[in-house]
Amino acid sequence: MDGELFPRERTEIAPGAVHVPDWLGPGRQRELLDACRDWARPPAGLRTVRTPGGGTMTARQVCLGLHWYPYGYARTAVDGDGAPVKPMPDWLAELGREAVVAAYGHPGADAGGHLDTDLAADPAAYAYDIALINFYDGDSRMGMHRDAEEKSGAPVVSLSLGDTCVFRFGNTASRGRPYQDVRLRSGDLFVFGGPARLAYHGVPKVLPGTAPPGLGLTGRLNVTLRVGGLGGAPD
Numbered sequence: 001m002d003g004e005l006f007p008r009e010r011t012e013i014a015p016g017a018v019h020v021p022d023w024l025g026p027g028r029q030r031e032l033l034d035a036c037r038d039w040a041r042p043p044a045g046l047r048t049v050r051t052p053g054g055g056t057m058t059a060r061q062v063c064l065g066l067h068w069y070p071y072g073y074a075r076t077a078v079d080g081d082g083a084p085v086k087p088m089p090d091w092l093a094e095l096g097r098e099a100v101v102a103a104y105g106h107p108g109a110d111a112g113g114h115l116d117t118d119l120a121a122d123p124a125a126y127a128y129d130i131a132l133i134n135f136y137d138g139d140s141r142m143g144m145h146r147d148a149e150e151k152s153g154a155p156v157v158s159l160s161l162g163d164t165c166v167f168r169f170g171n172t173a174s175r176g177r178p179y180q181d182v183r184l185r186s187g188d189l190f191v192f193g194g195p196a197r198l199a200y201h202g203v204p205k206v207l208p209g210t211a212p213p214g215l216g217l218t219g220r221l222n223v224t225l226r227v228g229g230l231g232g233a234p235d
């Protein structure tokens, strides 16, 4: 928390979208960072993602559970070295469920505390089975997009490590306004589900040199946890 005058508070950015500052303490941040370093190694390690238009994403990425590529999921790193994707660890799936509870109060509730009956009736909807880990160096960004390749409506859980970024959270209709810019710092949690699940979002800027000095990371890592709802067999 860096001893600031006013501690940052849990904030509902839009219905269903909640920012929980400082959710992971320094010890858990370091554990997650160590795990990310292992996952980033080959096979099926960190890669540069090429978009169908011929561009490349500036954030490099590694996946767990299922491999995301523009724009679908596979069991192998189809746009990387072709190796089987690394498994999603149980502890990370559990962290996803804990995050939803921290953001919404209890599973199945949206940020206003209203029961989402679809999700509450189907606890398996909270079986987080996919993680996308994005690594941003000082010049990396991520354009406005929706996380739309999943078939489940379960909330997306986002955990940030290292440098602070500007996270832009928009609306479900277009990449443009209205949107809100939120600073995500190391240890922050952001959850978007319910009416915000398919909102456009992106990372216009990373603020180099803002990582906690004790963490040992230059740049920014973001881990998003998702429920695929894809059944047994995407291609």
Ligand SMILES: O=C(O)CCC(=O)C(=O)O
Pocket (backbone or CB within 6 Å): 132, 134, 142, 147, 158, 167, 184, 201, 202, 203, 222, 224
């Ligand atoms: O880096 C972030 O905070 C957002 C990442 C993201 O939107 C994604 O992985 O789909």
Ligand SMILES: [Fe+2]
Pocket (backbone or CB within 6 Å): 145, 146, 147, 201
């Ligand atoms: Fe996203």
